[in-house]
Amino acid sequence: MGEKVLMKGNEALAAAAVRAGCRFYFGYPITPQTELAAYMSKIMPKVGGTFLQAESEISAINMLYGAAAAGARAMTSSSSPGVSLKGEGISYMAGADLPGVIVNVERGGPGLGSIQPSQQDYWQATRAMGHGDFFQIVYAPNTVQEMADMIFTAFEKADEYLTPVMILADGLLGQMMEPVELPDEIGELPEKPWATTGTKGKREHNIANSLYLQSNELEAKLLERAKRYEIILDKEQQSEGFMLDDAEIVLVAFGASSRIARSAVVKAREEGIKVGLLRPITLWPFPAKALEATMGTAKAYLSVEMNMGQMVDDVRLVVGKDVPVEHFGRTGGIIPTPDEVLEAIRTLNAKVGE
Amino acid sequence: MAQRELSIVLSGFGGQGLLFAGKVIAQAGLLEDRHVSWLPSYGPEMRGGTASCSVVLSDEPVGSPLVTAPNVLIAMNQPSIDKFIGEVESGGLVLADSSMIQDMPSRDDVTIHTVPATNLAYENGFKTLANIILTGKLFAETEFCEKQTLLDAVAKCVPPKKQELLEPNLKALELGMSL
Numbered sequence: 087m088g089e090k091v092l093m094k095g096n097e098a099l100a101a102a103a104v105r106a107g108c109r110f111y112f113g114y115p116i117t118p119q120t121e122l123a124a125y126m127s128k129i130m131p132k133v134g135g136t137f138l139q140a141e142s143e144i145s146a147i148n149m150l151y152g153a154a155a156a157g158a159r160a161m162t163s164s165s166s167p168g169v170s171l172k173g174e175g176i177s178y179m180a181g182a183d184l185p186g187v188i189v190n191v192e193r194g195g196p197g198l199g200s201i202q203p204s205q206q207d208y209w210q211a212t213r214a215m216g217h218g219d220f221f222q223i224v225y226a227p228n229t230v231q232e233m234a235d236m237i238f239t240a241f242e243k244a245d246e247y248l249t250p251v252m253i254l255a256d257g258l259l260g261q262m263m264e265p266v267e268l269p270d271e272i273g274e275l276p277e278k279p280w281a282t283t284g285t286k287g288k289r290e291h292n293i294a295n296s297l298y299l300q301s302n303e304l305e306a307k308l309l310e311r312a313k314r315y316e317i318i319l320d321k322e323q324q325s326e327g328f329m330l331d332d333a334e335i336v337l338v339a340f341g342a343s344s345r346i347a348r349s350a351v352v353k354a355r356e357e358g359i360k361v362g363l364l365r366p367i368t369l370w371p372f373p374a375k376a377l378e379a380t381m382g383t384a385k386a387y388l389s390v391e392m393n394m395g396q397m398v399d400d401v402r403l404v405v406g407k408d409v410p411v412e413h414f415g416r417t418g419g420i421i422p423t424p425d426e427v428l429e430a431i432r433t434l435n436a437k438v439g440e
Numbered sequence: 441m442a443q444r445e446l447s448i449v450l451s452g453f454g455g456q457g458l459l460f461a462g463k464v465i466a467q468a469g470l471l472e473d474r475h476v477s478w479l480p481s482y483g484p485e486m487r488g489g490t491a492s493c494s495v496v497l498s499d500e501p502v503g504s505p506l507v508t509a510p511n512v513l514i515a516m517n518q519p520s521i522d523k524f525i526g527e528v529e530s531g532g533l534v535l536a537d538s539s540m541i542q543d544m545p546s547r548d549d550v551t552i553h554t555v556p557a558t559n560l561a562y563e564n565g566f567k568t569l570a571n572i573i574l575t576g577k578l579f580a581e582t583e584f585c586e587k588q589t590l591l592d593a594v595a596k597c598v599p600p601k602k603q604e605l606l607e608p609n610l611k612a613l614e615l616g617m618s619l
Contacts, residue, residue, distance in 0.1 A: 090470060091470075092463065092466055092467055092470055092476075092478065117482065118482060200483075201482065201483060202483055257482070258479070258505065258506070261479060261480060261482055262477055262478060262479040262505045263463070263466060263477070263478040263479075264476065264477050264478075264502075264505075265470045265476060345501075345502070345503045345504060345505075346503055346504045348501070348503055349503030349504060350503075352500075352503075421504065421506050423504065423508050424503055424504060
């Protein structure tokens with residue numbers, strides 16, 4: 087570990103990706119993630135890597151498919167409308183069991199939307215990144231330090247489970263500077279005997295492919311992959327709890343909105359309201375076990391998101407219908423203030439308090 | 441008495457160096473191992489009257505890096521003072537570049553210091569450093585860090601390839617501190 091420096095989230099993510107062994111970056115400019123690509127364009131030639139600005143997001147994701155198939159640590163990044171374009175390629179990667187990292191620095195939607203921060207792509211990232219029965223692991227950092235740290239985890243888990251992994255950030259985290267200590271350069275990378283590196287006449291062909299014309303073969307493949315998903319669901323849930331021990335109102339918030347929710351929790355505690363915060367760090371797998379653990383004291387849940395209410399569905403799936411589960415959000419690129427969240431806490435407390 | 445919890449909005453025209461001044465302040469916080477954040481505006485307002493950034497220095501983890509109720513406003517043009525003066529917390533501090541602002545709005549519940557920073561910068565031969573003069577004035581009013589820390593922060597923020605700018609930056613800072 088080196089000294090702490092001030093860096094933008096986008097730049098810290100790029101710098102850490104290179105230290106995690108990423109040597110191929112394919113992208114296409116879009117606000118608010120452009121600094122990530124700009125940083126890669128400067129550093130990749132210096133480390134013997136490849137920076138390639140593709141002609142479109144679709145070609146960038148297919149380059150990621152190719153680099154991943156050849157066994158490289160590779161990534162692409164974009165913002166919401168660009169990530170939608172990558173959906174097809176991500177589905178192909180999932181179908182071919184290829185590890186790769188995709189970064190989404192979210193902005194307002196739908197369509198071209200706005201360039202301001204949002205969390206409107208939760209459903210897309212966790213449910214519907216593309217067609218077919220597949221999931222991707224999704225990490226949601228909430229500091230610049232986590233932007234740097236999680237890219238290491240993302241590459242590691244992609245290689246371990248042979249799956250695309252997404253870092254779901256937003257314009258706030260991408261654009262802000264905070265002190266960050268960049269992780270040390272990674273040593274050995276894992277062996278990839280399945281990679282399409284040329285047989286040299288010594289082994290059977292390795293093939294990266296998502297096409298199975300025999301339905302029974304495809305079903306068998308899907309069932310095999312589903313077993314890996316079960317392991318991920320069991321082993322990879324991550325979350326952080328804040329003031330949950332006696333919490334009667336439990337806020338659930340990830341990424342940028344979790345920072346605002348935390349400030350609101352501190353203020354509400356000063357007013358004597360027993361409130362805490364569960365912050366999902368993995369969005370898929372959703373941290374169901376940690377959320378279940380709050381049900382002993384919780385009288386109500388409030389999902390705080392920068393969207394119209396998406397993660398609130400996952401909260402309801404875990405806690406059921408016995409207690410109120412509400413959503414508070416601003417959307418379209420508006421960042422909620424701690425006071426707005428505090429007011430939502432007060433209202434919910436008045437409803438369920440004694 | 442030193443005021444160490446700062447939620448600052450710095451605003452002016454693009455090119456006046458407010459993002460840089462914000463970075464110097466944040467860097468000073470980092471050097472004292474405090475919680476800091478720096479967030480630029482990157483929206484359509486960049487293409488119009490104001491470019492601004494939010495800086496937070498705190499002993500607690502920073503919640504929202506977007507400052508909506510600043511306790512310090514540093515304004516370097518008319519659109520900025522007009523836009524942000526109403527948002528300053530009661531009891532807060534306003535530093536305004538009076539070289540650039542003709543109509544100074546008034547508020548009774550905040551402390552307003554007008555500094556002809558742009559003119560002072562020209563008169564002293566560091567014409568683009570009005571931002572750093574105002575940073576020095578911020579230190580004089582709040583002592584938000586140790587003096588040496590702020591000098592070190594400037595040294596950290598001036599890029600290695602532009603070391604000839606370090607000395608004028610430090611002079612501008614001293615000038616601002618003396619006001």
